[in-house]
Amino acid sequence: MRENHPSTNSEDDHRSSLLDLARAEITESSNSKSRTCGGFPGPGSGSGPSEPQAPFPDQVLENVLENVLHFLSSRRDRNAASLVCRSWYRAEALTRSELFIGNCYALSPTRVTARFTRVNSVTVKGKPRFADFDLMPPNWGAHFAPWASALAQAYPWLEKLHLKRMIVTDADLALVADSFSGFRELILVCCDGFGTPGLAAVAGKCRLLRVLELVESVVEAEDDEEVDWISCFPESQTNMESLVFDCVECPINFQALESLVARSPRLKKLRLNGFVSMAQLYRLLHRAPQLTHLGTGSFSATEAGAVVDQEPDYAAAFEACKSLVCLSGFREIWADYLPAIYPVCANLTSLNLSYAHVNADQLKSVIRHCHKLQIFWVLDSIRDEGLQAVAATCKDLRELRVFPVDAREGTDGPVSEVGFEAISQGCRKLESILFFCQRMTNAAVVAMSKNCPDLVVFRLCIIGRYRPDPVTQEPMDEGFGAIVMNCKKLTRLAVSGLLTDRAFEYIGRYGKLVRTLSVAFAGDTDTGLKYVLEGCPNLQKLEIRDSPFGDGALRSGLHHYYNMRFLWMSTCKLTRQACQEVAQALPNMVLEVINVNSEENAGDVEILYMYRSLDGPRDDAPRIVTILH
Amino acid sequence: MENSYEKELNLEATELRLGLPGSDESQKRSIVRSNKRSSQEVSEEECVSKGSDVTTDDHDQDNNVVPPAKAQVVGWPPVRSYRKNSMQQKKEEEGEGSGMYVKVSMAGAPYLRKIDLKVYKSYPELLKALGNMFKCTFGEYSEREGYNGSEYAPTYEDKDGDWMLVGDVPWHMFVSSCKRLRIMKGSEAKGLGCF
Numbered sequence: 001m002r003e004n005h006p007s008t009n010s011e012d013d014h015r016s017s018l019l020d021l022a023r024a025e026i027t028e029s030s031n032s033k034s035r036t037c038g039g040f041p042g043p044g045s046g047s048g049p050s051e052p053q054a055p056f057p058d059q060v061l062e063n064v065l066e067n068v069l070h071f072l073s074s075r076r077d078r079n080a081a082s083l084v085c086r087s088w089y090r091a092e093a094l095t096r097s098e099l100f101i102g103n104c105y106a107l108s109p110t111r112v113t114a115r116f117t118r119v120n121s122v123t124v125k126g127k128p129r130f131a132d133f134d135l136m137p138p139n140w141g142a143h144f145a146p147w148a149s150a151l152a153q154a155y156p157w158l159e160k161l162h163l164k165r166m167i168v169t170d171a172d173l174a175l176v177a178d179s180f181s182g183f184r185e186l187i188l189v190c191c192d193g194f195g196t197p198g199l200a201a202v203a204g205k206c207r208l209l210r211v212l213e214l215v216e217s218v219v220e221a222e223d224d225e226e227v228d229w230i231s232c233f234p235e236s237q238t239n240m241e242s243l244v245f246d247c248v249e250c251p252i253n254f255q256a257l258e259s260l261v262a263r264s265p266r267l268k269k270l271r272l273n274g275f276v277s278m279a280q281l282y283r284l285l286h287r288a289p290q291l292t293h294l295g296t297g298s299f300s301a302t303e304a305g306a307v308v309d310q311e312p313d314y315a316a317a318f319e320a321c322k323s324l325v326c327l328s329g330f331r332e333i334w335a336d337y338l339p340a341i342y343p344v345c346a347n348l349t350s351l352n353l354s355y356a357h358v359n360a361d362q363l364k365s366v367i368r369h370c371h372k373l374q375i376f377w378v379l380d381s382i383r384d385e386g387l388q389a390v391a392a393t394c395k396d397l398r399e400l401r402v403f404p405v406d407a408r409e410g411t412d413g414p415v416s417e418v419g420f421e422a423i424s425q426g427c428r429k430l431e432s433i434l435f436f437c438q439r440m441t442n443a444a445v446v447a448m449s450k451n452c453p454d455l456v457v458f459r460l461c462i463i464g465r466y467r468p469d470p471v472t473q474e475p476m477d478e479g480f481g482a483i484v485m486n487c488k489k490l491t492r493l494a495v496s497g498l499l500t501d502r503a504f505e506y507i508g509r510y511g512k513l514v515r516t517l518s519v520a521f522a523g524d525t526d527t528g529l530k531y532v533l534e535g536c537p538n539l540q541k542l543e544i545r546d547s548p549f550g551d552g553a554l555r556s557g558l559h560h561y562y563n564m565r566f567l568w569m570s571t572c573k574l575t576r577q578a579c580q581e582v583a584q585a586l587p588n589m590v591l592e593v594i595n596v597n598s599e600e601n602a603g604d605v606e607i608l609y610m611y612r613s614l615d616g617p618r619d620d621a622p623r624i625v626t627i628l629h
Numbered sequence: 630m631e632n633s634y635e636k637e638l639n640l641e642a643t644e645l646r647l648g649l650p651g652s653d654e655s656q657k658r659s660i661v662r663s664n665k666r667s668s669q670e671v672s673e674e675e676c677v678s679k680g681s682d683v684t685t686d687d688h689d690q691d692n693n694v695v696p697p698a699k700a701q702v703v704g705w706p707p708v709r710s711y712r713k714n715s716m717q718q719k720k721e722e723e724g725e726g727s728g729m730y731v732k733v734s735m736a737g738a739p740y741l742r743k744i745d746l747k748v749y750k751s752y753p754e755l756l757k758a759l760g761n762m763f764k765c766t767f768g769e770y771s772e773r774e775g776y777n778g779s780e781y782a783p784t785y786e787d788k789d790g791d792w793m794l795v796g797d798v799p800w801h802m803f804v805s806s807c808k809r810l811r812i813m814k815g816s817e818a819k820g821l822g823c824f
Contacts, residue, residue, distance in 0.1 A: 132711075133704030190711070216711045247711065301801055311799070331715070334801055335750070355715060405716070407708050436706060463706045494707075520705065545704075 058087075065091040075100050094118060101125065102565050104142055104166065105590065108615040109150030121160035121185075122151060128568050128609060129518075130543050131165060132190060135570060135607070137596060139622045141167075144191075148172045152179035160185040160211075167191070173198030177205035184239075185211035192218035196227040196250055204232035210266075213244035231256040235263075242269035246295045246329060251275040261287045268323075271295025274331035278314065285317040294321070296329030299337055299356070314340035328352035328377075335362045345369030352377040354403050360385040368393055377401040380415040380436065387419030391426025399432040399457075409464045413438030424448035432457035440497065442469045445479030449486040458483050459494035465521040465546075468498040475499055481506035484514070491538075494518035504528035508535025519544040529553035533560060543568040551578030554608075558582065561589055566611040574605040576628075582610075583628040590617050591628040735763050735781075735812040746804045752796050759783055763812055770796045775818060782818035785810045794818060 069091050072078050075098070082092040098121040099112065126142025144166045151158060158180045168191045176183065183206040188194075196219070202212065230253050233240070238260065245252075252275055261267060267288050272281065276297030285291075314337060318324070324344045333356040346369050353363070354377040363378070363386040370376075373394040378386070380402050390397070400423060402415055415437050421444040423430070430452040440462050448455075460480075468475055476497035484490060484507050491513050495503060499522035507514065508531030515538050523529065529549040532539070533556050542564065550573030561567065561582075576593060583591045594607040617627040733742045742762055749755040756767055768779030775794050776782040783795035787806040795803070795810070 130704070132709045133707050134710055135704045190709075216709065218711065301805060336801055354712075403708065403712065404706065407706050407713065436708070461706050465702070465705070518707075520707070546702075 062087060062091060066095055069095040073098070097121060099123065103611050104147065105618050106611060106613050109147050111615060113150050113154035117154075119155050120158055121162075122147075122155075122158065123162040123164075124166060125164045126166035128543065128566055129165075129541075130545065130568055130570070135545070136609075137594065137622065137624050140594075140625065141618065141620055141622070143620060144168045144172050148175045152176070156180060157182055159183060160187075162187040162189075163191055164189040165191065167193040168198070169193045170195060170198035170201070174201040177201040180206070182208055184208055187211065187213045187215070188217050189215040190217060195219060195225060196229045196248075197225065199248075200227045200229035200232045203229050207234050208239055209233075210239045211242040212240070213242055213269075214247055215244060217247050219245075219248040219250070226250050228253045228256065230260060233260050238264045239266060240264040241266050242293075243267065244269060244271040244295065246271040246273050246297075246331070248273045254280050258283055258287060264288075265290075267291065269293035269326075271328060272297035274298045277301055278334075278337055279312065282312045282314055282317050285321060289320045290323060291321055292323045293326040293350075294324055294329070296327065296331075298332040299330045300332040300334040315343055319343035322347075324348070326350040326375075330356035330358075333358065335359075338362055338366055341366065342369055346371060348373055350375040354379055354401065357381050357405065358386075359383070360389070364389045370394060371396070373397060375399045377403070379403050379405050380413060381405050383414040384416055384419035384422070387415060388422040388426075391422040394427060396429060397423075397427040398429055400427070400430065401434040402436060403434075404436040404463065407436075407463065410438050411464065411470075413463070417441040417444035420444045421447050424451040428452060429454060431455060434459040434461075434494075436461045436463060438463050439467065439470050440476070440479070441471050442474060442476060442479035442482075443471070445476070446482040449479075449482035453487060454489060455483070455487040456489050457492040458487065458490060459492070459518070460496055461494065462497040465496075466498045467496075475503070477503040477506065481510075484510040488513075490514060492516040495522055496520060497522075500524050501528035501531070504531045508532050511536050513538055515540040517542050519547055521546045523547045523549060526550055526553035526556075530556040533557035539563075540565045542566075544570070544572060546571045548573055551575055554578055554582060558585055561586060561610065562612050564612070566609065568607075568609050569605075570607040572605075572608075574608055576603055576605055579605055579608055580628050587629075588612055588614065592621070593626045593628060594624055595626075596624065731785075731807055731809045733759065733762070733810040733812070735765070736814050736817065744810075746807060751800055752803075756783060756795070759810070759812065765812065768815075772797075776815065778815075780815050781812050782815050783810060784813050784818055 065088065069078075069081060069088075072081060072092075072095075078092055078096055082089045093115050094117060096116050097119055099116060099119045101107070101112065101122070101124045104124050104126045124144070124147055126144075127136060127140065130136065131140065142165060144163060151161075152175055156179060159182055161176065161183075162185075168188060173194055174197075176186070178201075183202075186202055186206075186209070194217075199212075199214075199219075202209065233256075240260070243260075243264075250273075252273065254276065257276075258280075261270065261284055268291060270284070270288060270291055271293070272284070272295050274297060276284075278297075278299055278301050281297055281299070285294075318340050321344060325347055327341060327344065327348055327350070330353055335358065338358075342365075345366060348370050349372055351366075351370060351373055352375075357379060358366075359381055360383045363382040367373075367386075367389050370393060374396055376390060376394065376397060376399070378390075378401070382389075387402070390400075404413070406413075415435075416439045417437075420435060420437070420440065423433075424444070424447050428451055430448075431454050433448075433452075433455065434457075437460075440460065445460065462476070469479075476495075477500055479497075480493075480495050480499070480503050484493070490511065493507065493511065493514055493516070495507075495518070501524045504523060505528075507517070511517075511532075512535075514536050517532065517536070517539065519542075526549055528547075529544070530553050532542070533553070537560075539560065540563070545568075549569065554569075554574060555578065557567070579591050579593060583589060590611055590613045592607075592609040593605050594609065595602055596606055617629060621627055729747055730745050733744055744758065744762070746755070749758065752770070760766055763781075765781045766779060767781060767783060768776045770776055775796075784792050785795055785803070785807045786792055786809050788808060789806075792811075798806075
């Protein structure tokens, strides 16, 4: 018997979820009548065929309501609408077509399919982000299989599936391909567990497929299991608009790919893997000059020893792609080929060189044409000099990510506060930054906080742990403090360097909109974490590692945990005892304790992963995970 | 400039000699800080020396800080395994693949050197480096007559096992097919051609 449970509240809707949980308590413990609009005594629960016919005016109201609610697309708005009264709850459930499930373990698939009956698009997210950094045991969970079977039964008309950090097997993909005849869009981000057989099933059976995007997913195959999935697409014209497979670590059948591209007139996005050479790219560009998003593949010549008198005019091929706005790839880049992209630089709004070892001079030759660039991902091989060039040209830059070539801790690196400050001076519209470096000063961070007030995402990773400001020897508290103080729109923050409790005091005091906070090797005492848990009402995702926060700090967040997507604390100072207390105080929280290196019943907690759940603890946890209740 | 060029060649790193790794600290540090320092070129010796964080520049050292452990911390820095693995793969590929680190021998000389072809962008750069390494000169290259008139000529063995004259094919094709280099006497090299 289902009540109006908040099965699919987004991370934005903490307030309504708290109300819903409370209401769930009330309705479950008592036998009270449910509320309806207009004062009419409604049925006990749900809306089934047993419901007596409502009088005429109410029926009209419900129909009108459904029609109006169809226009609501934001899930936050829909969640709010579903709480108005039972009638609105029902109408909203009938009209929600896009489902977003931020944590696959927050509820069971059957709860979802029972409430929402007309869904055509589903997004499910699994593992927490720190799993990307090998902090979680590989068999931890987030299996898509139970969702696959539930969705297959409930929504045969399903068109779109978007999964992030889930384990997806070839069998799951085959089930998807078999179950949804109108299937159009499959997006897998940071997933693993599948290979080319699964892709072949989707390509072969989903005749209406428009979008197939594999993003940073691990797709490997044993040699004898590799399947030529590209050849499985329908032989007639396809509806393909987007084909992204740059993470697939298997060679592909190029002839089949070329033929596929040639018979896909609507193709706009094509991201090739590193097994596609420059010469092959050339041929594809001729087939698809209408592309808007291109991942160039290897961007090098990988054919063995063919003697070519003259290289094709790669620049001309690029020039013919008049609509190109987004460029990525360059997986094995030969810098000699860089000039080929000059003709398209002026139109680029997005450029991803983050897999290309490009030096400052090579970068300059490209970036000086890129006046419209808004998104730029790059390796620190371009050095401060390269960053200065970016700052000089890319006045419209909104998002910058600088990744390290060499991720080892050292005192000096190719990028520093010099390039960082140059960016802040030149790119005033910056909204999102991810910056890896070996050294950074408070002054530069303060400067950015003032020059770039529109910052929404600020992620600074000083690779050397506990590094102070190299000029003043002070902790980095003031820099991050300035960021939360001056960047009033900030919702996501990642801190690093030497940080005391003071930094967290700043975050608690000024970071009122912060939803995601990442902390590593920082803070002095429980007080630091307390500042954050007590001060940040919008906190949704908190991930902390290797910081001296303990039981007192954990307890200080009891009032807020139901509003969060999750709390992650690893190698902190938590004891099992305190976690047990929290589990008892908050019955709808699931506390997973994972002790990788110590015995099962050790007093100290290595990893605590905590999240709210409507359907209790999961039943697929491996032995290494202890669920407290 | 000769000096920075030589640093970029990583000569010390590729030199074969007797002696403990890390014994030439100061020179290694300058190489470490050169423009060309990227993951695939760092040799074992440089890895060790990088662990000690004494720098040669003007800035204060971070000497009042908990020194980081030499062993890598799991999951730090937060670079996705997927990205780390692609970088790692490049390191490995370049170690084994043809056309990256190649052995260089010289007629009459009792030693081998290794160079990283990826470091060079063109034939003139490569020839200059080879000349410095083996203290020899090559004459002007011409398609018809090779390195006519010079005492030595650079040759290479390609993927098919054929010995070719360096310079006969376009640069990037050379880089991808070169398995090893040999500096031959000018007279020996006369017979070599494109096909």
